[in-house]
Amino acid sequence: GNSVTQMEGPVTLSEEAFLTINCTYTATGYPSLFWYVQYPGEGLQLLLKATKADDKGSNKGFEATYRKETTSFHLEKGSVQVSDSAVYFCALVMDSNYQLIWGAGTKLIIKP
Amino acid sequence: GAGVSQSPSNKVTEKGKDVELRCDPISGHTALYWYRQRLGQGLEFLIYFQGNSAPDKSGLPSDRFSAERTGESVSTLTIQRTQQEDSAVYLCASSADRVNEQFFGPGTRLTVL
Numbered sequence: 001g002n003s004v005t006q007m008e009g010p011v012t013l014s015e016e017a018f019l020t021i022n023c024t025y026t027a028t029g030y031p032s033l034f035w036y037v038q039y040p041g042e043g044l045q046l047l048l049k050a051t052k053a054d055d056k057g058s059n060k061g062f063e064a065t066y067r068k069e070t071t072s073f074h075l076e077k078g079s080v081q082v083s084d085s086a087v088y089f090c091a092l093v094m095d096s097n098y099q100l101i102w103g104a105g106t107k108l109i110i111k112p
Numbered sequence: 113g114a115g116v117s118q119s120p121s122n123k124v125t126e127k128g129k130d131v132e133l134r135c136d137p138i139s140g141h142t143a144l145y146w147y148r149q150r151l152g153q154g155l156e157f158l159i160y161f162q163g164n165s166a167p168d169k170s171g172l173p174s175d176r177f178s179a180e181r182t183g184e185s186v187s188t189l190t191i192q193r194t195q196q197e198d199s200a201v202y203l204c205a206s207s208a209d210r211v212n213e214q215f216f217g218p219g220t221r222l223t224v225l
Contacts, residue, residue, distance in 0.1 A: 004154075036216075043116070044203065044216035089154060098143065098162075099171075100214065102154035 002027045006090045006103035013080055014111050021075040021106050023064075023090035031092035033057075033066055033073040034100070039086045047075075047088070085110045114138070116217035118204050124223045125194055133189040133220045137206030145214060146179055146189050147203040155203065161187060162209075194224045 007022040025031065035047040035057070048057030053068035062077045073090060090103040117136045125131050137144050146158040157171040161181040172178070176194075181187040191198055201221050205214040 043218040044205075046213050046215075049213070091155075098160060099157050099168075100145075100155070102156075104152070104154040 002031070002092060002094065002101045004090050004092055004101055004103040006088075006106050009087075009105070009107035010109050011106060012109045012111065015082055016079045017110075019075070019077040019080045019084075019108070021088055021090075021108070023073045023075065023103060025071050025073065025090075025092050025101075027071075027092060027094065029094055030068070031094050033064070034091045034093070035062070035064055035073070035075050036089040036091060037086045038089065038105075044089070080108075080110050082110045082112050084108060116204055116206050116215050118202075118217035118220050120220060121218065122221045122223075124225065126225050127196060128193055130190065130192045131194055131222065133191075133202050133204075133222070135187045135189070135204030135206075135217060137185070137187070137204070138215055140184075141206035141208055141215070142184050143207045143209055143214075144181055144187050145205045145207075146187070147205065148173075149201045149203055149219070151200070158189070158202075191222075194222075196224050198222060199224045 003026045032051045034049045036044045037047045038044045048059040050057040050066035056065045064073050064075045087105045087107045089105045091100045119134045142163045144161040147155040159179045160168040176192045179189045201219040203219045204217045207214045
């Protein structure tokens with residue numbers, strides 16, 4: 001079946017460090033891929049998405065590129081801030097289905 | 113406009129009691145989803161409503177769980193005879209249709225003692 005695997009956390013970085021959170025997927029077909037973020041005390045919100053291979057989603061300085069050859073959708077940011085501390089979830093949805101398949105989430109802690 | 117709202121935000125109950133959780137989706141959103149998020153885990157799909165179509169209940173973990181939605185408005189998730197393993201955050205999301213972005217509510221944290 002379809003699944004999403006993302007790196008375990010917590011990931012702890014200093015402010016202005018480079019961030020990568022790995023996400024790989026298994027899917028029979030061509031899914032759309034998403035990163036959602038959950039800030040402390042807030043609800044889940046969409047961070048970025050990509051709907052086909054080689055698409056790059058970007059928002060708030062974060063980027064992720066849909067790599068079909070490696071079935072990956074790694075999240076990157078060049079210089080993190082304390083305010084980026086949150087839990088990040090990678091997810092996929094198939095065009096033929098509406099159910100989001102979620103990774104387990106990666107907690108990111110940014111220290112000043 | 114208002115986002116997805118859920119109530120209560122926190123619910124503590126005793127094992128064996130019934131609980132009802134409420135979700136108010138974004139106005140005009142035809143699709144509504146319920147998820148469960150256990151501590152340290154990803155989201156687990158429970159049920160999906162799309163307009164007036166029959167809901168997809170394939171994710172409900174047992175017959176103690178049920179959900180209703182009236183048209184394209186409020187939904188309630190009911191858990192009967194709660195068990196300790198039901199303790200989790202229950203999230204509701206809505207979207208304009210099944211392939212669009214899902215907007216999430218803040219969740220209801222359920223604790224079963």
